[in-house]
Amino acid sequence: MTTLTATPDRPENRFQLQLFLYRAKHYLRLSIAHAICLTVAAACVFPLMWMVSSSLKTQQTIFTDLGLWVAHPHWRNYYVAWTRGNFGEYFFNSLFYTAVVVGGVIITASMAAYAFSRLKFPGRNILFVIVISTMMIPIPGSFIALYVLLNKLGLINTRLGYILPQINGGLALGIFLLKTFFDKLPQDLEDAARIDGCNKFQVYLHVAMPLAKPAIAVLAVFNALAVWNEYLLANLVLSDPHLMPLQKGLMVFQGAYITEYPLLMAGITISIIPILTLYFLMQRYIVAGITAGAIKT
Amino acid sequence: MNAFFARRWLAVMIVLAIIPLTSCSQKDNAKDPNTVLVWHWMTDREEALEHLAADYQKAKGVHIQLELYAPSDAYATKVRAAAQTNTLPDIFSVLGESRDLASFINSGHIANLASAMEANKGAWKKQFFPKALATTAFSAGNQYKVTPGYYGVPIDVTNIQMLYNKDLFKKAGLNPEKPPKTWNEFLKDNQALKAAGLPGLVSGWGETWLIDCFANNYAFNLMGEQKVLDTFRGKVPYTDPDWLAVLGLFEQLRKEDALVSGVVTMVNKTAEQIFATGKAAFALNGSWCVNVYHGMNPDLNYGVMLPPAFSKKYPIKIWGGAGSSFMVNAQSSKLNKAIDFLQWLSAPEQQAYLSKETANLPANRQSLKEVPAVLAEFASQMDSTTHPTQWPVHEAPKVVEALDKGIQSILIGEKTPLQVADDVEAMKKSLAQNTSPQP
Amino acid sequence: MTWARFKDLFTTYLFVVPATILFLVFSLIPFMKVFQLSVFEWDGISTHMQFVGLQNFKNVLFHDLPWLISLRNAGVITLLALTFQNILALILAMIVDREIKGKNFYRVVFYLPPVLSGIVVGLVWNWIFDGSHGLLNHMLASLGHPGWARSWLADPKTALYGVAAIHMWKGFGWGFVILLAGLQAIPRELGEAARVDGAGEWYIFSRITVPLMLPVFFLVSILTILGTMQIYDIIISTTNGGPGYHTEVPITRILAAMLGSSQFGYACSLGIIFGVILLAVSMVQMRLSKWSAKYT
8 A cells, every 4th residue: 555655656646545535435425325225214114014013913912012023923814804804806996996097197197288288279378277276275075075976977886986086186286297297398309200290199199108207107106006095985986895995995904993903904014015016117117217319419 | 119008098998988887886776675775884893783684684584785884984974975965875873963963854864763762652762771862862942953852773882981900000009999989089099000100091082072071071070060051051151160170180180190191192092002901000981992902902900980079069970872873864765664673673682692792882771681791880880971962052063172172281281271261261252253143 | 260270279179178077077066066165154964054155264264273273283394394305305316316226125115105004104103102102212212312202292392293204204205206207317418427527516416406307396395385285194193183283284174174063164165265375385386486497
């Protein structure tokens, strides 16, 4: 190791000192970054671990044995939760509703957002402001008005009656988000496509949508989560048990007086697996960013 | 790649269009004249109710269709929404206060069961605990102008008392068979518990109705029912010394450090957890707790006691009445079948079955014989209970909220009883000035 | 209007027709109904409604102290969220953006809190903040500060901040995901070119990252404000608005009026006023966003 005392090759020493300091700064930054990430990650994972470990305990031990490690795990809780909660049918229903609502929101919102962003038509601004402003105004009381409306339309206790209001629910945020992304679209790409003879719809489908993949992925995850966790609307609109979503199954363990905690935790663990899977798949798109070459001007 | 996605979602949308045609709704079932549709929220009792429904079908040939909507808030919303569209089922329940029940009745949604109750010299009526029926009954001259009568059929009763942990008593050197009977004894026992390092009273006082219950018990004890009702009527101010004394009791609890930490924001389920796992010596809870404690800790050694009386002038009154009641839809085409079912459900045999399966007190007095020991202690007090639903006049909800939240402030040492009394009285006055006249 | 022009306009409108129909049916109609109900006094049940004009609104603005307290509480939590939560999300997004080891793991883990159901969140955090057996007090004691222990959610001084902490913990995952998406959209070459030219981290951040990310920042802050002002689930599962009125928020007040005191009309007027406030705040934000976009 070279010393820092005067030697004939001074520039070389300076370079190595700079290199050393640079590396030290880099590693210091790296370890701070890792420390922050790990601490936050621990805080995020902790409740999940508590949930899983609780699902393996019994009603008697769940609040007395507070450790995370379970000596005698009751794996049977998962089986009981699945059967008593009638998860098979509810699971399928939830998957169906989620897929349809997410698809519906993406298609409807992206088309509208593209029009607001890229196409000109009278009433464009007013319509946009009205639609977005409903996102700002929460109306807890609208549940009953919605029920009366669905009843008039004959949609009570139907899948359609459950799906449509939820697609509508995701519209405002979807249009807002997608318009933000579409606004950043370089005009020349579009012009090039138009010159090539594409009509509006083809430009939307082949040029705009691929570039908005991150926004679409965020939207997909956001709406999937909302639909998957939805319960109040299902309770209100649906009565046929064959149409009920997964959250209804979880209610079985939450009695008016007694909550069967281990089974409930097992049920919740089962129910978050699909959502996490979806997120895992979608986050590739969120991260993939814009396809290479599209930005090169 | 995008065409692929577009085609996929298009296929989904087509499926979506087809599915509604294939999902058969159960509306047809409900229109069947031989089916009685029942909406309930009692997840804990679903199995027992299904069993009874099957029995009824075998016995009388009528199909009882049970539909469960939990939790109770979601159920209440659904019932209200159905009321708006006149699509209520044959049998349902109105969860809420007398004010709401009165509104349902006056809107023509609930059948008056007085004639069925009084038939055969009151044969049906006599089977019940009087307090159970009183929960959903209206008497002449009531504040809501409801036709007097019986509007609900109770299927269980409950009351709220105090529990004490016998093992913790022993540890503190107290006699487990002699729970405190007066307020001073209660405070002394708490001091003994504190000396032994044991926590005192736990209750779900994050839920304001439980605070209301405790405060009300002592209000009745200190000034008697008449004066409390007069306060509601506006004839007595909340700054009256008797009310200050009631609020002062809560201040005492805080000063004596007699409460488990965090009761002020605790929900009852958490409080039950704490008492069941032996982390509190006293609890304020209702008879449903027997089942809950048993599930969490079957070895819990505890007893039931009345809230220790503060004054000797008036008796201490606990809250109690029907736990859950069912109402009959006045516009139902199967009115008589519905009433028949409810009569059958409240008969001694069915009540005994329900009570055993769900560890709740039966509404039918004759079914009491088969009730386990601790529950029997609760049952013995059934006739001396009271409840807001049994009073002829009620306090406005905003004033009640101000009182309960004010008590929470006392418990955390933020306000004094006098300040809270002033706040409540101010709220009452401002309501009197600003409410538009009732129709 | 020529045929071609008509066809052009027609196809354009087709883009917005599905969304507009859904919106008209499922948003506008219930919306109008709420407006209508706000000028009545109605308990939500009876067939009779009493017309009271603007009395409900007057009561909200001048005679409802708990409502004002709830607005203040929600405002406090929102300010905390706008600052701490979003700064944390930004830092984490920037770290993960830079090809750090284990970034796939972090990306999934940071998104766990929003996915967890409200029940689990309530149970776990109640336990963490519990006054007698809570984890936080336990940790403080082992770190040598047993005197700092308290019942976090029941103490009036800390209840609101406790609830805010839970909300921020649950919410940062969203900001993280959106900010990461935005960061990933910035071309690598810009940053690399600047670094080769000898630019420091702060320079790159302030001259390249921030200007390009401004729209995303505004998006995240609007979403944070809207989402946080409407906080509800966490309150219900932890403090229920207490102690006293210390953690009451607008939505709990609206629901108390709707179900608790059966004042449906009043609840509707609360909702409208709340909505107007949120709308105003969002409009200001959007103006700021447009104005700053012109600048960069």
